Amino acid sequence: MDKHVTDQAEGLRRLLAKSGSRVVTVTGGPVGVGCTSTIVNLAAALAGLGKDVLVIDECLGANSVSSMLGGVHGAGNLRALLAGDIGIEDAAPRHHLGFSVLAASRENCSGYSAAQLGTMLAGPADVVLIDARLDRRGALSALATQSHDVLIVTRVAAQAITEAYACMKRLHYEHAIAQFRVLVNHVSSLSDAHTTFDNLAEVAARYLTVSIANAGCVAADQFMERSLELxxxxxxxxxxxxxxRDYRQVAAEMLYWPMRPALAPRATATTTVRSTVSSSANADATAAHQHA
Structure with missing residues (x-):
């Protein structure tokens, strides 16, 4: 398709969407797959493309986006924003890399309505990236359920693939998500990345009847490790x-992902469904492990 036509189509989708922002929730399996570093690098890459980017940090702590960027604090700003006293531009400080960051833990967001939480997404940002913190059932927050896409970050390792599948399973049953996007992180070769994605896609289609879209892969190199040390x-x-270069490519392609409707939050999951998810996630995840 001609790029001019593609740009026009994307502009029309943005115009018809409820919000002008593309909202992407990022999560994964075990600690160490690189969700937080993926968010920061994608935000920096998108800002480098001239996009207005907002990062919402639900995972406050030593390894959070806020901590990685030097300690972004904003509980007071968050409460003022949700109360309607200030706008998102004032609540989220802009990092020197060019994107804004809002610290919004699930605890600080509890008690607010979905409409109030939606004010975080109603600003001028072209892209909103949410570093999601899942609850004990593996469910998204009321804010993250307003995203258009869920991006699962995994690695080329049997345990990481198993955990990624289990994460998708729980999210699927909690929120009826029919499609996920998957980013394979820290890869040594394209063939390894393709094999990992294909195996995960096969297992997800067979046991969950959900589809996953390939969001790309990121090479493992000494510069990545050195940047984290710094x-x-x-x-x-x-x-x-x-x-x-890989992060910049993923960021550029993200701008052309089809704009799907925001996820519809489940009202109340039944005890039966929850117990089924809890008991069967590990059983099905064994199949993912065997395919890895």
Whole structure:
């Protein structure tokens, strides 16, 4: 398709959408797959493309986006925003890398309506990235359920693939999500990334009847590790590194993902469904492990 036509189609989708922002929730399996670093690098890459980006940090703590960027604090700003006293532009400080960050833990957001939480997404941002914190059932927050896409980050390792599948299973039954996007992180070769994605897609289609879309992959290189040691993102610290180029490619392609309707939050999941998910996630995940 001609790029001009593609740009027009994307502009029309944005115009017809409820919000002008593309909202992407990012999560994954075990700690260590790189969800937080993925969000920061994608945000920096998107900002480098001239996009207005807002990162919403639900995972406050030592390894959070806020901590990685030098300690972004904003509980007071969040309460003022949700109360309607200030706008999102004032609540979310802009990092020197060019994107805004809003610390919004699930605890600080509890008690607010979906409409109030939606004010975080109603600003001028072209893209909103949510570093999601799942609850004990593996469910998204009331804010994250207003996203258009759920991006699962995984690695080329049997345990990571198993956990990614279990994560998708729980999210599928909690929120009726029919499609996920998957980013394979820290890969040593394209063939490994393709094999990982194909195996995960096969298991998800067979046991969940859900589809997954390939969001791309990011190379494992010494520059990625060095950037983490420096508390920097590789896109900023080592822009010519293979991993930095991969993040920029994923970010550029993200802008052309089809704009789907926001996820519809489930009202109340039944005890039966929850117990079924809890008991069968590990059983089905064994199949993912065997395919890895």
């Amino acid at each position: 508390d920097r993102c590789v896109v900023d610290a080592f822009p010519s590194a293979p991993s930095a």
